[in-house]
Amino acid sequence: MSGGGAARPRPGPAALAEVLLLGAVFLLPLIVWPGLVQPFSTPKRWLLAGAAILLWPLAWRGQGAAAAPLPLRLVTGAWLASWALSALLAPHVFLDALVLGVAGPLWALALVRAAPAPRAVAAAHTAAATLVAAIALLQRTGADPFTWAGWAPLVQGGSERLRVYATLGNPNFVAALLAASVPLALALASTTARPLPRAAALGASVAQAAAVAATGSRAGALALGAGLAVWAAVGPWRRRGLLLVLAALVVAVLVALSPARPLADTLRGRLYVWRIAAAHALDHPGLGAGPGAFEAVYPDWEARARQTAPPSAADLVYAGPQPHAHNDFLEALVERGLPGFATILTLFTTSLVRGGRGGRESAADRGAAGALAALAAAATVDFPLARPAEAALCWTAVAIIFTRRRDLDGGSPLADDR
DSSP states (O other): OOOOOOOOOOOOOHHHHHHHHHHHHHHHHTOOOSSSSSTTTTHHHHHHHHHHHHHHHHHTOSSSSOOOHHHHHHHHHHHHHHHHHHHHHHSOOOOHHHHHHHHHHHHHHHHHHHOOOOOHHHHHHHHHHHHHHHHHHHHHHHHHHHHHHTOOOOOSOOOOGOOOOOTTHHHHHHHHHHHHHHHHHHHHHHTOOOOHHHHHHHHHHHHHHHHHHHHTTTTHHHHHHHHHHHHHTOOOOOTHHHHHHHHHHHHHHHHHHOOOOOOOHHHHHHHHHHHHHHHHTSSTTTOOOOOTTTTHHHHHHHHHHHHSSSOTGGGOOOOOOOOSSSOOOHHHHHHHEEEEEEHHHHHHHHHHHHHHHHTTOOOHHHHHHHHHHHHHHHHTOOOOGGSHHHHHHHHHHHHHHHOOGGGGGSSSSGGOOO
16 A cells, blocks of 8 residues: 555554554444343444544544545534534434434544555454354354354344344344445455455455345345445446446346345335325424434324325335334435435535545545445435444545545555555
8 A cells, every 4th residue: 555655653642543443443343242232233333432532532633643624524514513403403312313423423534534544444344344244154054153152132033034133133234234345345455466465355355245145135235236336437447337237237136036025015115114204304304303313203104194094905014113214315304304414415425426536546445435335325225324333334434535645645646556
């Protein structure tokens, strides 16, 4: 990744922040705390919040710390303002949602300020994601490592694929994280010509993609296809069209082979929830119903909808409480109003445009853009940004794209592809 010349010495606080942030990047997808009500998400949420809040000021100290670019400051500032105003003035506020909403942008700013090498960030996440993939693949074969440690989480429902929960608690969650991780693993493979590290990174991407297939998640298949498509589209390859066709084939094959319930049933369920939520999406257009409020307001909306137009017998299957809208964009509109919808849209578009421009020359930008595209695709049919592991990866990818690389100063713009 070196652009030539000696690396600049890092000040003590900034160097410490860099090491701790990279450690948090590695631990976030993996940490689990048996015995908690939510053993998979709760420790991840509080690790992300703790790392963001505690390391953010540490990363700001020292002369060698990098300044966050103005576009990132504007995007994160608007995001934080929408969460803060909604939390203060909207009818509802739920702590878990608020913590995650605030911690994400602070995490990204801390990473940008500490400015670790993009390759180091990609390597830390790839190592963790590959361990998640390994656990998922073992679970798919019936060899659950958690049972070896004497802990057997209760898996609800009758589907075989539900046993593939890894360190995230649900096969759909595993698929979303790993689908977004594949482009970063490919970026890591592109940063070195040495056979062994390159083979290891490529092997990690294959293992992660295989684990996505093992989950049977169609949202994961969609996310993987989107991530690979953007990886191919913004790259320097001449056979870009062939790579895009292969990405589409990946999606088609994984969707066709999924052991989940029939696709028509899945779509019908999503449409049922979306119709009810969309009818009330602008009940509070300025501030929304409040951070995390979807679960609180949805039952009343559904009851009113059933009184106005009783659901068909087929739709009754999907009746009942819904903690999320299964669409992060719609959920942002419901919970934080038009500002919430604008900030999530701006976050993805600004980062993807910048990452796409940089992706022609930088494997790091290319991988981060692919990761964001995967998460954006998953967010249209699921709620990855409401989960700490995927939200952390989203903001990590944003930070990679907006980091001013000290290791490329004075060197070739292709230096991180060597």
